[in-house]
Amino acid sequence: MSEFNEFDQQGSVPNKDTGSIISHAFEMYKGVFGYAVVAMIVYLVGGFLIQTITGFNSAAIMEEVQSSGDYANFRYWETPGFSMYMTFSSLFLLLLTPLYVGLIYMVNKYNTKSPIEFSDLFIGYRQNFVNILIYSLIAGIVSSITMTFCLLPFFFVYPFLLIGYPILLFENASAMDALNKSFTIAKENYGVFLLTGFLGMLISAAGVILCFFGIILTAPFIMIVMYSTYCAFVGKPRQIMFTK
Structure with a gap:
């Protein structure tokens, strides 16, 4: 890939522009695609189990909203099981974060x-777990x-x-140090970070078009966009040698 700079003849680093970062992310995603699908399946199965336990049926709610046509005023928080579902779902999503860090x-x-x-998929549970x-x-x-505030x-x-x-992963930083460093670098390169983050989220959400299961x-x-952006502005991280 000619648009990437090679570091130590091992691995590629994108340039500090959105096009290069997104292209790099696509190339990297090919290598871990199967594991990414596994992580998503874990999330969906967990979400299904939580709905079963709490009695909250998101599919039925969506059908009810669509049939009513009143998207703005639908009081979804009054739906039976909603509060418990949100509590368990939020906790589950929080505990699942280290999996995506993997x-x-x-x-x-x-x-x-x-x-x-x-087993690499679970490194976030073994390294810097609390700060993650x-x-x-x-x-x-x-x-x-x-x-x-209207999402915008x-x-x-x-x-x-x-x-x-x-x-957090490659520098074993504390949560506040990671937040401060991410904020500082983004502030100095805000235009690139804004466009890269937006395109990354847009592509991530594009699967909804494919009958939702996409x-x-x-x-x-x-x-992966997070990783490619990190490589572009911080440098390609050295490989972590984790002792089992």
């Missing part, structure tokens, strides 16, 4: 041409607050969180 670890192994093992959870909680709160502010705030997970194939792409 994808970042795997894509770095793919980039550096190191052998990938299935704290960062995820902070990012979730910030995202939730911005989404309450979220797209302008998200770039500041874009490379937090790679920093989201399994595309949703994890944003994690």
Whole structure:
């Protein structure tokens, strides 16, 4: 790939522009695609079990909203089981975050041409686990607050969180250090981070077009975008040698 700079003849690093970063992410995604699908299946199965336990049926709710045609005033929070579903779902999503961080670890192994093992997917539960959870909680709160304002502010705030997970993983940073470093780098390169984050999320959500189940194939792409952005602005991380 001629548009990437080679570091130590092992692995590629994109240029500091959105086109190069997204192209790099696509190339990297090919190498971990199967594992990304596994991570999404775990998420969907967990979500299904939570709905079964809480009695909340999201599909039925969507049908009811569509039939009523009143999208703006539908009081979904009054739906039986909604509060319990949101509580368990939020907790499950928080605990699942290290699994997606594992994808970042795997894509770095793919980039550096190191052998990938299935157990690599779970490195986030073995390394810096607490800080990953704290960062995820902070990012979730910030995202939730911005989404309450007609969603638009979220797209302008998200770039500041874009490379937090790679920093947590490769630099073993604390949650606050990762947040500060991600914010600082994004602030200095905001235009690129804004467009890259937006395109990354757009591509990740594109699977909805494929009868919704396509989201399994595309949703994890944003994690790879995080890795490629980190490589572009911080540098290709050295491969973590984790002792089992």
